[in-house]
Amino acid sequence: MVLLVDTTPRIPPHLILGRHETGNMIQKWRPLIFDGHIITNSEHYTRSRVLFASRQDIRGVANEHMDMFLVACAPNSTMLMVTLWGRADVAKEERYRHLQTWHTTRFPQRRLNGAYLKDEEERSLWWASKSRDDW
Helix, strand or coil: CCEEEECCCCCCCEEEECHHHHHHHHHHCCCCEECCEECCCHHHHHHHHHHHHHCCCEEEEEECCCCEEEEEECCCEEEEEEEECCCCCCCHHHHHHHHHHHHHHHCCCCEEECCCCCCHHHHHHHHHHCCHHHC
16 A cells, blocks of 8 residues: 655645545545535546556545545646535635645646546636636
């Protein structure tokens, strides 16, 4: 089992999961229900299962809020494919911003690309979380 913890100051820690651990986390995930409303719909779960089964390059990145970001690696970029949200009480845009800051610090030579997010609302949050310099 390979787990790397990055504790860069002022950036919330993120955990890079190996393939086996990513599969285990996907199996244990359940849609969030907050105040009687489903926060993350089951399409995210279904998409994560399909991606994990069909692509060997899918890995998970977890944060302190128990979110799991499924990513795939290309030669010069990391493609954000789907997000499984862990808690409903923290702004999603802020979590995307923390993920971007962590990724830029941890992998300065690679670009984190959110264009592969299928959910329109999440794609909008992704772009809203980026600074104009990143566009």
